[in-house]
Amino acid sequence: MWPFSSKGPSGFSWYSTAEEVTQGLDGSGLTAIITGASSGIGAETARVLALRGVHVVMAIRNVASGNSVKEEILRETPSANIDVMEVDLSSMESIRKFASEYDSRKLPLNLLINNAGVMATPFMLSKDGIELQFATNHVGHFLLTHLLLENMKTTSRESQIEGRIVNVSSMGHRLAYREGICFDKINDQSGYMSMAAYGQSKLANILHANELSRILKEEGVDITANSLHPGSVISNLLRYHSFVDAIARTLGKPFLKNAQQGAATTCYVALHPQVKGVSGRYFDNSNLADPSSKAKDGELAKKLWDFSMESGDEGAMIWTIHGGIREESFCNRNRPHEADTIGCVVGR
Ligand SMILES: NC(=O)c1ccc[n+]([C@@H]2O[C@H](COP(=O)([O-])OP(=O)(O)OC[C@H]3O[C@@H](n4cnc5c(N)ncnc54)[C@H](OP(=O)(O)O)[C@@H]3O)[C@@H](O)[C@H]2O)c1
Numbered sequence: 001m002w003p004f005s006s007k008g009p010s011g012f013s014w015y016s017t018a019e020e021v022t023q024g025l026d027g028s029g030l031t032a033i034i035t036g037a038s039s040g041i042g043a044e045t046a047r048v049l050a051l052r053g054v055h056v057v058m059a060i061r062n063v064a065s066g067n068s069v070k071e072e073i074l075r076e077t078p079s080a081n082i083d084v085m086e087v088d089l090s091s092m093e094s095i096r097k098f099a100s101e102y103d104s105r106k107l108p109l110n111l112l113i114n115n116a117g118v119m120a121t122p123f124m125l126s127k128d129g130i131e132l133q134f135a136t137n138h139v140g141h142f143l144l145t146h147l148l149l150e151n152m153k154t155t156s157r158e159s160q161i162e163g164r165i166v167n168v169s170s171m172g173h174r175l176a177y178r179e180g181i182c183f184d185k186i187n188d189q190s191g192y193m194s195m196a197a198y199g200q201s202k203l204a205n206i207l208h209a210n211e212l213s214r215i216l217k218e219e220g221v222d223i224t225a226n227s228l229h230p231g232s233v234i235s236n237l238l239r240y241h242s243f244v245d246a247i248a249r250t251l252g253k254p255f256l257k258n259a260q261q262g263a264a265t266t267c268y269v270a271l272h273p274q275v276k277g278v279s280g281r282y283f284d285n286s287n288l289a290d291p292s293s294k295a296k297d298g299e300l301a302k303k304l305w306d307f308s309m310e311s312g313d314e315g316a317m318i319w320t321i322h323g324g325i326r327e328e329s330f331c332n333r334n335r336p337h338e339a340d341t342i343g344c345v346v347g348r
Helices: 040-051 063-076 092-104 132-159 171-175 194-219 242-249 264-271 298-308
Strands: 031-035 055-060 082-086 111-114 163-168 223-229 282-284 287-289 315-322 325-332 340-347
Touching (some): 031 040, 040 055, 040 063, 040 111, 040 264, 063 082, 132 163, 132 194, 132 298, 171 194, 194 223, 194 298, 223 264, 264 282
Parallel strands (some): 031 055, 055 082, 111 163, 163 223, 223 282
Antiparallel strands (some): 315 325
16 A cells, blocks of 8 residues: 555556546446435535536435535536435335436436435334445445446447446445344344444445446446445534544644545546446545555355345345334336335244
């Protein structure tokens, strides 16, 4: 690893900003979905990609904050092409609705930036009965990617431009539970540790990108999938820990990235020509980096894939909650926005 302040092989460093790593790049003709673009790293990613001419679709859960970020970007770049679309990544119903609306707008999709996230929340279950961090950070993005992949394949085929999927993970993936992913205890409150659960979900982001990359290579599809650590960035991520947040924003400030620096690696991986053809890799400070050994475990990646989606010829097994009972539902690939409950009761 090169010293903290000096440039890595890409020519960029810890200090580089998203504008710097995309200087001179032309993103016009590309369409990107950025989740969690209403705040922090996602908002800055939206601003800079829009500045580079990318048509940005901000996939956000709070439409009012999404619209105010959009207005700010338009004030600075009146020619920016930005849409705001609502999605709650902790709800499969909302994700299906989003994907269905996106399809009906007949928009292409070149770049999918899975950025939204929550960190170290108290134990909570999502509407679908899944531990909230795993639901939002991993399962929601897994399902979203699955539902948008056909569009991305068509777009890359027709445009002859490489598609890119970027999972915003974290070096916090190293703090995951000892087993990495606790497949049989994901939703158990006993033994829940908020940082380990965050680490687990961020480890899942890397494993998801790696396995997706392997599958896309096998299919010969011109879409890459990578993951990254954005750095330790001042943002709203510490919202559940106001004391630590206050310390970070004061004493920690000199050691933390601002949003401009925090969005650099995402914008680099999404847009830079140096990353063309690079897939299944992990980035930090806009350079290739080495994640934990668990994150490089191909068997674990496959297991997580199967756990997240029970693949068959026709579809995927996903969870839904009906009346407090978790059921497994069958999601048909030909009608991916519908979930037909097959009534296999798994538990409360
Ligand atoms: N900041 C860091 O130091 C750091 C370090 C490593 C990794 N990361 C990763 O970077 C990503 C961005 O985080 P950030 O630092 O920019 O934090 P942030 O300012 O809190 O932004 C998180 C974004 O995710 C959105 N979000 C949360 N839950 C959602 C849901 N259920 N559905 C849709 N959107 C949802 C938030 O929307 P609302 O505003 O509506 O809540 C917000 O727009 C996260 O994946 C995080 O894990 C951050």
